[in-house]
Amino acid sequence: MQSAKELVRKELSHNLKDCAVSSMPSTSEQPGSSTEQKKPGLLDFIKQRRPNTNLTASAVNILRMYLETDPQNEEAEITKAAESAGAFWSSNKHLAPLNTIALKYLAIPATSVPSERMFSKSGYVLSSRRSRLQADAVDQICFINQNYDLIETGKV
Structure with missing residues (x-):
């Protein structure tokens, strides 16, 4: 890894x-330009000596x-x-x-959909029938609910 x-x-x-x-210039040649030689520029010798x-x-x-x-x-x-x-x-x-x-x-991320989804699931877990759950138990249930796919496939 x-x-x-x-x-x-x-x-x-x-x-x-x-x-x-x-950024490399294109080297497409004109049909009649093969007979004309390009005049060396003032700084061409520096370009030739510069290592790649x-x-x-x-x-x-x-x-x-x-x-x-x-x-x-x-x-x-x-x-x-x-x-x-x-x-x-x-x-x-x-x-x-x-x-x-x-x-x-x-x-x-541009949206807060995953965090909103997690709060929504927490609201379902803490219904009036489950009001006696402790905070640690709620955290564990939400964690398992969020990561169930990973736990099921054995990646964790």
Whole structure:
């Protein structure tokens, strides 16, 4: 079984690969342009000497930068982040590829249907006929009711 850090690293490298592929210019040539030579640009020699980046290494570096943020040195930033996650990600734009993964997995559900359903089931359990149940018994009954499918299939 893979750790959460490994799963995030894989998804981050996949996102970086998708960004690299989408930002690559298309190399479709015109029919008559094969005889014309492209003039070298002013900075073309830098592009030729620049090594190709390894996407996995980039993902590991971004993840390491995120994990090594020191809360003691960034107290004002952490205070802003506690107020809103958007403020944290806007102040840490150098971690932008990780932002998409954070929004995917750390998002709050748009509805409260599961919690409302649980309160409704608790109301059925605590009917007037069962008014003498203790709080622990009610919690256990609600837990079993909510997770019955997992218990029945033997996954728990």
